[in-house]
Amino acid sequence: MEKAKYWNLIKELAITDFKLKYNESVFGYLWSLVKPLLYFVVLYLVFTRIFKLGDSIENYPLYLLLGVVLWGFFAEATSMCMQSIVSRGDLIRKVYFPRIVLPVAASLTSFIALVINLIIVFALLIYFGVGLSPGLIFFPLLLLEFYIFALGVSFFLASLIVRFRDIGHIWDVFSQVLFYGTPVIYPLTLVPGKLLNIIMLNPVAQIIQDFRRIVISSDIPSSSHVLGVYAFIPYLLVVVIFVFGYFVFQKMAAKFAEEV
């Protein structure tokens, strides 16, 4: 009963944020589609015409697009969630509700955008004539893993930034590093051996590669190809970060009203 009410609050907040984001802009929601596509076009031109990174890969445009869309979700979700507590300090000081509602709602706002973007990706997939593979049944599971990971990281960021505002800047820098440490633009085949192992420990890398494998081509290497018996590590990291993040958040949530 109580949970259901807070679920309503999560929904209202997520939808409101989504609405407000494009409020009073002429193209409205269209921007949530256009922005990643424009970004994709830029990256595509740079890395096929200038750096020729994509030559070694079949369907590089799709490979790149999927990478950009997925990374875009992670980057946006974490940075939005990180601010979800501090940006609503006023509300937190005045009303009691479970604080966890805020990062969950913020992550859902980003998730709505991700789903819309993925629909575009699938439309292009059909346009390019890439067949749908049976591996797609894992698609929802991968989405869930991705969402849980983004949320787990967000729990940390959202609660820590209340006490240490530097986290905001640190995370900006760190997510830039992570962007290049994740095979978003480049194919894994270009990465030298030892570095490859490190890169694939990163859950975002594992998730993006697995998505590409089931959506674009089963020739694309996944983390299990790279890590072998250690392939469980990225999955374990997702679970550990989520659980740990959740507890840190709940522990600190009691004092948000005083500290925010």
Add this chain to the structure above:
Amino acid sequence: MKPGDAIKIEGISKTFKIPHEKHTTLKQAALGAFSGKSYETLEALKGVSFAVKKGEFFGIIGRNGSGKSTLLKIIAGIYLPDNGKISVLGKMSPFLELGAGFNPELTARENVFLGGAILGLSKKEIKGKFSEIISFAELEEFVDMKFKNFSSGMQVRLAFALAINAYADILLMDEVLAVGDTNFQNKCLEEFAKYKKEGKTVILVTHSMKYIREYCDRAVVVDRGDIKYLGSPERAIDIYNKINLDETLEGYQETEKVIDSEFIGNGKAIIKDQKVLDMGGKEVKKLNSGEKYRILITVEFKEDILSPVFGAMFKDATHDIYGLHSLYSRNPQKIKLAKKGEIIDIFFDFENILIPGNYTIMIACATQKSLLGYEILHLKEKALRIVVVSKSSFWGPLNMDVKTSFNKKGARKRVIKNG
């Protein structure tokens, strides 16, 4: 929890840590990390206990910083107490201020749904109450207008309408009646009365003693984190007023003498000193209403002055209350010539008929040039500050020193009229 209690608070305490300085630069933070954190602790609540009965209209009063807001926030679940226990029976409206969470960019309709969700309502519940909320707020024609385009009165109406329809058994309200026009305030109070009839509980934090007196069944006075009184609203208001008065008094004693920023007058005489003395000759700042006191003014003359006059004016924050004048008192006194270098003490004896409150006294020394025109030698605008207190009750702006007597007549025959 006793049967009939809506909220029971047992030994609640809360201490805040206030950092001495915020580390704004990285360098400071790095240095601060080694020197350890320095902070002051503020004991906002020191083991507070009381119970609010179901269906009660309960007031919380206290000065700013007394801990009443902290108390309310703890009741609302916004702060966790360091110690103590709170039990709540029934659903509590989880808000303190009206319109928490409303977004100016959303329409009235959207804000009701968002605000309702924040108050813990399900979509179905909000839908069920929606038209009632809008009609209570008198905003039928503006449902789809953006909140930011509403007048502040409209905003408050919508917020209040939502709040009272939040299906809560216990309502927490922090200074909500300070806003809105009289009409709407009355409507709100009617609604509170309805709440009361339905057996719901209202906890009201306010600085308005009017609401405490008229609507509360009981009130609690919070001061410096402690409960000073719990019981009848009338008595609570008395105690609250007394605390307020004592506080200003303390503040005055700290500022011993007030220094005027600029010198007023031509300086041919200087007011060296001024005091209020009781009849024992002791200097006082706190005067009892109805008792006798004297003002002592010491003036030093820098030149020969023909027939100087002296005066004092009691003032409150807005008005001149009463002027004393050496020529126009019960026994007019005149000095024909004050010689250069002479120091003169002037005494004004008076009976203090001022009612309790804060006053300043202006003091001046002048010469009479013509019948109406004065040449000011020296004038001190706020030369003295006093606080007047009283042991008995007053109504109105004067203390008239009234004696009551009875004279019974004509009781021989009892006449009973029809009806």
